[in-house]
Amino acid sequence: MLLRCSREFSDASGTRRAGSRIAARALLLLFLGMIAGILCRPTGVRAQTAGKSSSGETAPVGNTETGKKLYVNYGCYECHGRAAHGGTGPRLGPDALPFAIFLQYVRHPGGTMPPYTAKVASDQDLADIYAFLKSLPEPPRSKDLPLLKP
């Protein structure tokens, strides 16, 4: 989902900005690096928080309810929708990328997404948000919705 974070975004001046090419390249390199890290990690790490945090230590376990509150308080819903279903930014859940990639992207986003450093959103905060995203139900398929039939 984060690969689609580079969707066009319109700012207050109305100018469309597409950072897709730059963001996609950065994310692909990051993803490949993280995959290598994931394959080499020790066994026993919880599935919700795969990979390492930005501090290099094992990622904290996330709390879904806390994550739901933080998702709103930190303004994630403004671009990604209150149900994380997408809007100006792409859909985020439930099939989010591995946590390590999620974390890294939030810290160093491509496109027009603003950065959330550890100072304003800790690794634990992001783990909680990630847990909330993973807890979301699968969206329906368009073929099952009469109003969306071609």
Added chain:
Amino acid sequence: MKKSKKASADRRQFLKKATVGAAALVASPLAGRAAAAAQAQRFAESRNATAPSVPASKIVEAAVSSSVDILTVERPGSDFMVDVIKSLGFEYMCANPGNTFRSLHESLINYGGNQSPEFITCCHEESAVAMAHGYAKIEGKPLLACVHGTVGLQHAAMAVYDAYCDRAPLMLMLGNFSDAAARFGMVDWVHSAQDPAATIRDFVKWDDQPVSLTHFAESLVRAYKIAMTPPTLPVAVVADHELQERPVPDGEPLAVPRLSLDSPPAGDPAAVAEAARLLVAAENPLLVVDRVARTPAGLAQMIELAETLQAAVIDRNNRMNFPTRHGLNQTEAARSAISSADVIVGLELTDFWSTVHSVRGQIYHQIEPATKPGAKLISITANDLYMKDNYQELQRYQPVDLAIAGDAEATLPSLIEEVKRRVTDDRRRLFQDRGSKLARAHDDAMAAAREAAASGWDASPVSTARLSMELWAQIKDEDWSLVSPCLFVSRWPLRLWNFDKHYQYIGGEGGYGVGYGAPASIGAALANRKHGRLTVSIQNDGDMMFAPGVLWTAAHHRIPILIVMHNNRAYHQELMQVQIMASQHNRGITRARIGSLLEDPAIDYSKLAQSMGVHGEGPISDPKDLGPAIRRAIEVVKRGEPALVDVLTQPR
């Protein structure tokens, strides 16, 4: 007998006195003038003792003219102004009433019979001008809007700027007391300017300040002609107060000049031929359209050009330029179409630079070309024929390989002909393969859009995709017209509805000035009314709050329109901008919504509408309630009245 003699004598005395009195009344202007002149002369002589530079005769003239007692004017100049206005075929004049054009107002409703034009009462001058803006995009011709030259124009200025940026023709009349001697009291003075149009001169194409009725007639007709010559733009003419109110001078030969519109300027034939050569030879030609379809003919010609070439089309949607479900429409796969194109033609494309560049919008922009190396760029636009320098609506300069200065719609017929002349059987076979691939890409993009729309389908607040599709289900079998911009609802209507008629979409603000949406949609609905179309608007809440009185105008003038609120309870665009700043400044990310929310209390748009005589329902937060509410509202609209459904929505 005695009594009758006395009565007769009394009666003779009465008549004698009455005769003397009547004679005195008849003689009083002259007698009064003489007495006033004598008094003024004595005053002037005493003043002249201290101010010898002012001739006494000048002071006497001023005093005498103020004592003349004329109470009625049988043929005011404003009657002739109405004659000129009627000659130009205006259906309506939108205005908030003002004393600087009170005579014109009266002439319009009495002498002119309040028909062609009909006076449309607006509660704000911005609404009056924005209504004219929306109207012009449906009808392809201007509406008349009248404002005070000072305070009214200041109110209206943003709407004029939006129309200017949006290349919409608009006729503005400015009431003004040009003659200081004619101003009576403080109000006339503060409502007057030496140069009323100065406020907006940077964003109108032409303006004039006529000093006689003949001058007024020629100026108004000339202004119409200039407004309608591409690039079509707002124009302004001052209607001087004295010209309006003074009688038409005896013997003045007044005539209404005939309007002679310019044929729109088309591109140079040699340049058009070269563009055709490049397009036919291209492997992946791309047509990027923005405001090309000024009229329905432009839409038809765009289809013909694209189909002849089997070329990809990206629509920037500032007009209804290309059918949304046409297989060649690659708007939803724009990135891929741009990066693979070897020839790109921008037709009335305002922002060519952003089309061919990718920008990573962080603190320091990172810019990369979005095109492949060697791609040829061609521009066809009337904007190259006319530009100003202060306001920066022309966007960043983009070098191109072939710049054709001319109206794109007017140039299309010759471009199509040149393309057809060059297409061989071999090229035609290649085009067909290309067209098939593009159609598959279009279908894939549509399928992806439908899947994306399914996300958050049952969410509360209602997703903008759900809102758009619930609305589509109710209107798709009607003769509908969507008159609101789609950007803030993530463009769902443009991504999923079937747009194939010119009046079905009119683009947006032009200058992105918030406050355009409500009045422009009602102005467009006014134009659609006589065509029997179902006018629909998805109305942003923040935009509505700029001048909600336009709802009353819709009710009062029986303008049928279905307004569905996109009520996300915030000035959300700005909210996101402040969020970006908080994140970039590394602080306060939980406080970023301060100053941008429209909560506490939440505004009840249903009650707001009802307070102004508009059917109102809501707020609706359960998407299952949407369909029935919209159906009820459509029944009201079909009876010829406006209706509003308030919907609590997701942010985007």
